[in-house]
Amino acid sequence: MKAASRSNGKSKPSSGKVIARIVWVSIKILIIPVLCIAALIVGLAIGFSVLGDRPVSEVFELDTWKHMYDLVFAEGG
Known part of the structure; x- marks a missing residue:
């Protein structure tokens, strides 16, 4: 009689x-760079429009x- 094979608990996912x-x-991995770029764009838009009293659209020109x-x-x- 053969012994039953045992599973070692490691199956392929x-x-x-x-x-x-x-x-x-x-x-x-990508969340930090994406958030940094978004913060840069928002910061440029707010700084340019609030501190510079210019239209936000000029930031992207x-x-x-x-x-x-x-x-x-x-x-x-």
Whole structure:
């Protein structure tokens, strides 16, 4: 008579669980950069409109940032 095979308690996880785990880890990794970018955009919009008394739409214009760059890095005396 043969002895019954024992399971060591380690079975392979289903493919659905593996995919869910990969998605969850990806979300955990990406949440901080996404929140940082969102905070940057909100901060720019609030600072530009409240402190600068300018329309919020100007924050997203390229000409605004070219002008800022020219102001910061202008050569002068």
